Amino acid sequence: MxxxxxxxxxxxxxxxxxxxxxxxxxxxxxxxxxxxxxxxxxxxxxxxxxxxxxxxxxxxxxxxxxxxxxxxxxxxxxxxxxxxxxxxxxxxxxxxxxxxxxxxxxxxxxxxxxxxxxxxxxxxxxxxxxxxxxxxxxxxxxxxxxxxxxxxxxALRTLDEMLFIGGPILLVLTCVAGYALAAFALAPVERMRGRAARISGSGHGDRLPVPRAHDELYRLGDTLNQMLNRLEEAMDRERVFVANAGHELRTPLTILKLELEVTLTERLSHEDLERRLQSAAEEVDRLSKLAEDLLVIARADQGRLPVDKRPVEIEPVLRAVTDRIAGAARGESRLVRAESAGSLVVPADRDRLEQALTNMVTNALNHGNGPVLLTARERNGHVEMHVLDEGPGFAPEFLPRVFERFSRADPARSRGGAGLGLSIVRAIAEAHGGTAEAANRAEGGAVSVRART
CATH class of the missing domain: 3.30.450 (Beta-Lactamase)
Structure with a gap:
């Protein structure tokens, strides 16, 4: 059997x-x-x-x-x-x-x-x-x-002859008709298979044909087409991600290569040699930072961003972020300060939380003006942490793309990092079951993250 x-x-x-x-x-x-x-x-x-x-x-x-x-x-x-x-x-x-x-x-x-x-x-x-x-x-x-x-x-013999001779013939004809009917019913599946065999990763907009009748085959074809839409969008994001990552990696590598070539081919004074090596070290730091950011994005895409949630007091986190960035802010004649968060506690990974707030403050320093303020408050069972500045805010056409990878308001890419900072902020917020938001205020821009208490 x-x-x-x-x-x-x-x-x-x-x-x-x-x-x-x-x-x-x-x-x-x-x-x-x-x-x-x-x-x-x-x-x-x-x-x-x-x-x-x-x-x-x-x-x-x-x-x-x-x-x-x-x-x-x-x-x-x-x-x-x-x-x-x-x-x-x-x-x-x-x-x-x-x-x-x-x-x-x-x-x-x-x-x-x-x-x-x-x-x-x-x-x-x-x-x-x-x-x-x-x-x-x-x-x-x-x-x-x-x-x-x-x-x-x-009469009985005649009937038996009709049944036992004509019956099998009728049965064969019925089976042939059944096979033809099955082939006709499965023809839309064959058309889908043929179209699927011709769809390639380089094509855009290629979709499976769906029958006119809103039956099971229609729902199957429509579901597969929706899946193709999601795959195409993912591939597009992947292409853009790879292209942007290649561009961001090429710039520091090119500078590093030039610095090393000059150091090796020219006779430099001790001061020039030290300056060249310092520039090369800065590019190495930039490459290391970019690699770490790309690793965070990749893990977040796979849903494997490591998060060690423990009760974290918000007040020490805000102070730690302001202390870390205070020196860089003073170099640009900017002020970074934090309002008291009282006794707010949130289950979170402290290192990841500091990383997200640091990226938010760095973004405000690079693209805003005036002092940068860190605040935190509890509302509707969530802790909201805001970074506020007094700059021009986000351009209206750029605001929907603030958290996209490699997105920068400055098309010339003349200032700031690789455009991954706020993408990492959103990835960390989502890994904690929260959200990240950006908005414009009358006084300037605001970026915030929300996490459950």
């Missing part, structure tokens, strides 16, 4: 559907043939029995018309429609009969004795069916009427 199931499972779905259809048709046709044969036999037998009873009634009337005249051996009964008859004495002797049936009694003595008391039906006697009934005539006698079964047998 297992081998048969395995063999069937290897067959094409059209063949399996056709075999299933054929199996159902065999059962239905077999049952119908059996029912038809049974009903036909019953109908033929009922017709023969009805004819025999009618003939017996007619002959009984004829015999009763001879009342007062004793039955004499050797007389003949009239023929009618191929039926034959005899009138027998209680001992089995033939008194009357139709022509050609006066030589031998149609009944045995036991059957005659039974027929003297009641009607007796004998289904088959020498390819004939006979009915015997008592005849109320002096002296007592038995009337026997019979009919040949040859026509009945020929």
């Amino acid at each position: 297992t081998i048969l199931a395995d063999l069937i499972s290897r067959l094409p779905i059209r063949v399996r559907l056709s075999l299933a259809f054929a199996g159902v048709m065999i059962v239905l046709f077999g049952g119908l043939a059996l029912l038809l044969h049974t009903r036909f036999v019953s109908s033929l037998d009922a017709g023969i029995n009805r004819g025999l009873r009618t003939r017996a009634a007619d002959l009984a009337t004829l015999v009763r018309a001879r009342e007062g005249r004793p039955l004499r051996p050797g007389t003949q009964l009239p023929e009618s429609g191929g039926a034959f008859a005899q009138v027998l004495t209680p001992s089995g002797g033939i008194v009357d009969s139709t022509p050609g049936h006066g030589a031998k009694s149609l009944l045995t003595r036991d059957e005659v004795r039974r027929a003297l008391n009641q009607r007796v039906l004998i289904a088959r006697r020498e390819n004939a069916r006979v009915v015997a009934e008592p005849l109320a005539a002096p002296p007592a006698a038995v009337l026997v009427v019979g009919s040949s079964l040859s026509q009945r047998d020929r």
Whole structure:
């Protein structure tokens, strides 16, 4: 059974559907043939029995018309429609009969004795069916009427030939029609397969054809097309990500290469050599920072950004961020300060939280003006941390793309980092089950993160 199931499972779905259809048709046709044969036999037998009873009634009337005249051996009964008859004495002797049936009694003595008391039906006697009934005539006698079964047998043979010869032919035609119907029903799937085989990663907008009827195949094709849309969007983001990453990596590598070539080919003073090496070290730091940012983005895309959640007090985190950036801010004559967060506590990874706030403050220093303010408050079961500046805010056309990778408001890329800072802010917020938002205020721009308390 297992081998048969395995063999069937290897067959094409059209063949399996056709075999299933054929199996159902065999059962239905077999049952119908059996029912038809049974009903036909019953109908033929009922017709023969009805004819025999009618003939017996007619002959009984004829015999009763001879009342007062004793039955004499050797007389003949009239023929009618191929039926034959005899009138027998209680001992089995033939008194009357139709022509050609006066030589031998149609009944045995036991059957005659039974027929003297009641009607007796004998289904088959020498390819004939006979009915015997008592005849109320002096002296007592038995009337026997019979009919040949040859026509009945020929009709049954004809029916059997039609069923067992025409039936398989009809079954084969039905199976062929079932296979064609299955092929027609699966044609949309084949069209989808053909189109899918032609879709390549470089193509845009190629989609699977869907049938007009809103059925299961339509829903399948529509679902696959939606999946293709998501894959295409992901591939587009991947291409942009790789192109931007390559561009960001090329710039510091080019500078580093030039600095090293100059150092190796020119005779430099101690001060120039130290300056060149310092520039190379800065580019190495920039490459290291970019690699770390790319690693965070990649892990966030895979849902594997490591987050060690523990109860974290917000006040020390804000102070740590302001202390870390205070020196750089003073170099640009800027002020970074934090408002008191009181006793706010949030379950979070402190290192990741500081990283997100540091990126937010750095973004405000690079693109805003005036002092930078860090605030925190609790609202609706969440802790909100804001970084506010007094700059021009975000350009309206850039605001929807603030958290996208490598997005920068400055098209010339003349200032700031690689455009990954706020993308990392959003990745860290989402890893904590929170959100990141950007908005414009009357006084300047604002970036905030929200996390559950």
